[in-house]
Amino acid sequence: MGKYAVSIDDIRAAAGRIKSVGHRTPILTSQTLDKMAGRKLFFKCENFQKVGAFKLRGGWNAVSMLSDEEAAKGVCTHSSGNHAQALAFSAMKRGIASYIVMPNNVPDVKLDAVKGYGANITLCEPTLEARKTTLDEIVKKTGAHEVHPFNNPNVIAGQGTTALEMIEDLGELDAIIAPIGGGGLMSGTCVTTRSLLPEAKLFGAEPTGADDAYRSLKEGKIIPQTNPNTICDGLLTSLGEYTWNILKDHLEAIYTVTDDEVINAMRLVWERMKIIIEPSSATAVAVALKSEFKALEGLEKVGIILTGGNVELSKLPF
Amino acid sequence: MGKYAVSIDDIRAAAGRIKSVGHRTPILTSQTLDKMAGRKLFFKCENFQKVGAFKLRGGWNAVSMLSDEEAAKGVCTHSSGNHAQALAFSAMKRGIASYIVMPNNVPDVKLDAVKGYGANITLCEPTLEARKTTLDEIVKKTGAHEVHPFNNPNVIAGQGTTALEMIEDLGELDAIIAPIGGGGLMSGTCVTTRSLLPEAKLFGAEPTGADDAYRSLKEGKIIPQTNPNTICDGLLTSLGEYTWNILKDHLEAIYTVTDDEVINAMRLVWERMKIIIEPSSATAVAVALKSEFKALEGLEKVGIILTGGNVELSKLPF
Numbered sequence: 001m002g003k004y005a006v007s008i009d010d011i012r013a014a015a016g017r018i019k020s021v022g023h024r025t026p027i028l029t030s031q032t033l034d035k036m037a038g039r040k041l042f043f044k045c046e047n048f049q050k051v052g053a054f055k056l057r058g059g060w061n062a063v064s065m066l067s068d069e070e071a072a073k074g075v076c077t078h079s080s081g082n083h084a085q086a087l088a089f090s091a092m093k094r095g096i097a098s099y100i101v102m103p104n105n106v107p108d109v110k111l112d113a114v115k116g117y118g119a120n121i122t123l124c125e126p127t128l129e130a131r132k133t134t135l136d137e138i139v140k141k142t143g144a145h146e147v148h149p150f151n152n153p154n155v156i157a158g159q160g161t162t163a164l165e166m167i168e169d170l171g172e173l174d175a176i177i178a179p180i181g182g183g184g185l186m187s188g189t190c191v192t193t194r195s196l197l198p199e200a201k202l203f204g205a206e207p208t209g210a211d212d213a214y215r216s217l218k219e220g221k222i223i224p225q226t227n228p229n230t231i232c233d234g235l236l237t238s239l240g241e242y243t244w245n246i247l248k249d250h251l252e253a254i255y256t257v258t259d260d261e262v263i264n265a266m267r268l269v270w271e272r273m274k275i276i277i278e279p280s281s282a283t284a285v286a287v288a289l290k291s292e293f294k295a296l297e298g299l300e301k302v303g304i305i306l307t308g309g310n311v312e313l314s315k316l317p318f
Numbered sequence: 319m320g321k322y323a324v325s326i327d328d329i330r331a332a333a334g335r336i337k338s339v340g341h342r343t344p345i346l347t348s349q350t351l352d353k354m355a356g357r358k359l360f361f362k363c364e365n366f367q368k369v370g371a372f373k374l375r376g377g378w379n380a381v382s383m384l385s386d387e388e389a390a391k392g393v394c395t396h397s398s399g400n401h402a403q404a405l406a407f408s409a410m411k412r413g414i415a416s417y418i419v420m421p422n423n424v425p426d427v428k429l430d431a432v433k434g435y436g437a438n439i440t441l442c443e444p445t446l447e448a449r450k451t452t453l454d455e456i457v458k459k460t461g462a463h464e465v466h467p468f469n470n471p472n473v474i475a476g477q478g479t480t481a482l483e484m485i486e487d488l489g490e491l492d493a494i495i496a497p498i499g500g501g502g503l504m505s506g507t508c509v510t511t512r513s514l515l516p517e518a519k520l521f522g523a524e525p526t527g528a529d530d531a532y533r534s535l536k537e538g539k540i541i542p543q544t545n546p547n548t549i550c551d552g553l554l555t556s557l558g559e560y561t562w563n564i565l566k567d568h569l570e571a572i573y574t575v576t577d578d579e580v581i582n583a584m585r586l587v588w589e590r591m592k593i594i595i596e597p598s599s600a601t602a603v604a605v606a607l608k609s610e611f612k613a614l615e616g617l618e619k620v621g622i623i624l625t626g627g628n629v630e631l632s633k634l635p636f
Binding site for chain 2: 052277
């Protein structure tokens with residue numbers, strides 16, 4: 001292992017594994033959004049990815065790298081979101097069991113999606129404490145291999161394939177903006193981009209109601225997120241050691257956006273691009289539309305990772 | 319002119335004109351929808367077209383074919399929907415005036431879109447009678463050239479380029495399903511498909527609450543639509559002579575679907591494909607999911623035209 005838990009070689013190897021299971025998602029553009037942002041934007045559409053989010057990449061990379069012996073007893077995680085779907089889908093693809101711990105207030109649509117991939121679901125109280133305890137019990141009982149949603153080098157390597165495809169397809173980019181939750185996507189993006197486009201700038205996007213990475217970068221150490229309060233349900237978690245270690249060295253800046261900015265950006269993408277993105281994705285779009293960001297010079301071509309499109313249609317914010 | 323108002327040569331010429339102004343829209347697939355339909359479906363995404371609907375094709379073809387003298391006084395139409403946007407946009411592109419008559423109960427979002435393309439808007443009572451009278455007055459006053467939304471050979475030729483791109487991109491198809499309102503898209507689709515894939519079957523989709531084409535086909539003559547009642551706001555109109563003349567000879571069948579079937583199909587496409595389609599588009603998807611249609615033999619590869627994605631996000635049916 002080099003300075004970081006993940007190298008560009010790990011990411012290239014991950015890309016080879018993901019090719020047969022995931023989609024090479026399209027990159028869309030919008031003249032309207034370009035005009036509003038004052039530059040060319042390139043949207044990498046992971047909302048079109050299998051399971052509706054980039055999480056499939058990391059999930060499948062981690063599951064496919066397990067030895068037969070490790071895989072035999074199945075995989076497990078606690079997650080109410082896209083990682084749960086990604087892990088359940090990946091386990092199904094590999095033909096092994098998956099055990100997912102979810103909070104008992106999880107919306108039916110998410111529960112059904114994970115069930116649809118054949119996962120064994122255990123519901124628990126909606127606290128991090130209860131989720132961890134419940135997962136520990138499952139590991140003890142089943143011997144299943146835990147796949148952490150972001151603080152896992154194989155997961156980070158998988159997420160780094162998103163930027164790899166972007167840069168392969170577009171050739172050049174002056175910057176990439178991606179949302180930060182636990183930092184799995186952003187740290188993989190950093191490794192890929194530093195290797196292929198050393199001069200390109202890397203920007204994180206966070207909701208003001210869960211701005212732990214912003215504060216961490218400012219303080220120079222991990223500040224855990226307590227009591228997150230935002231519509232961006234994919235960005236509630238704190239950073240991990242693996243992701244932080246990469247992020248702190250390569251991020252140009254993190255911009256925070258309010259939930260109102262998120263909702264406006266989401267609505268704009270739905271209305272003008274006719275694609276469905278979830279609030280977490282919209283943070284990166286909202287950053288591109290901020291006047292502070294628009295004022296930055298030298299950024300003619302900016303890539304934006306639209307991380308996912310899993311929303312409850314009956315509970316839209318507009 | 320041959321037997322019909324539009325030939326494949328007209329459609330090929332239209333494709334040449336549209337290339338520089340419209341998008342060559344992508345064709346998407348979905349394993350989930352394939353499984354539900356029992357065959358391979360190919361979705362031509364005109365929701366990603368300029369102005370959010372295929373109407374741009376016919377509008378631009380008609381506007382660009384006007385002589386300088388005809389164009390000098392501008393173009394006009396009465397429409398509350400996608401044709402209004404298409405005509406206003408096309409006029410703006412050509413640098414001429416557009417005059418759009420809209421009912422005074424038109425939603426702000428549609429009004430704003432047409433305004434955004436620089437159109438001169440006249441509001442009138444929301445009756446067909448008032449719309450026609452108001453338009454006549456405008457023609458008298460301005461000398462603007464009327465571009466009918468569908469009963470116009472140049473418009474039909476433009477709409478026929480949708481199927482042309484589909485067949486060029488896919489090579490082969492056993493059938494195409496498209497929605498029928500006034501029949502502009504479907505009649506253009508008929509001419510293109512008969513010429514390039516003589517054996518392919520052509521199916522129309524209509525809501526039960528505006529099933530005039532279904533009844534017309536059954537009776538062998540145009541039955542005008544009175545009091546339409548459906549969520550499919552793009553499919554309320556009656557057929558025209560030009561479109562009927564083509565449709566009656568080439569349609570295999572028209573299937574009708576209830577608004578509930580439309581809403582289910584729309585929701586399915588939003589949730590699983592992560593793209594935004596409007597109710598009118600969803601009629602064709604709903605047909606593909608009907609058990610009667612699924613029972614048809616010999617249809618392995620079916621093209622579906624997703625006609626547009628202009629919806630009011632604050633008034634969704636789910």
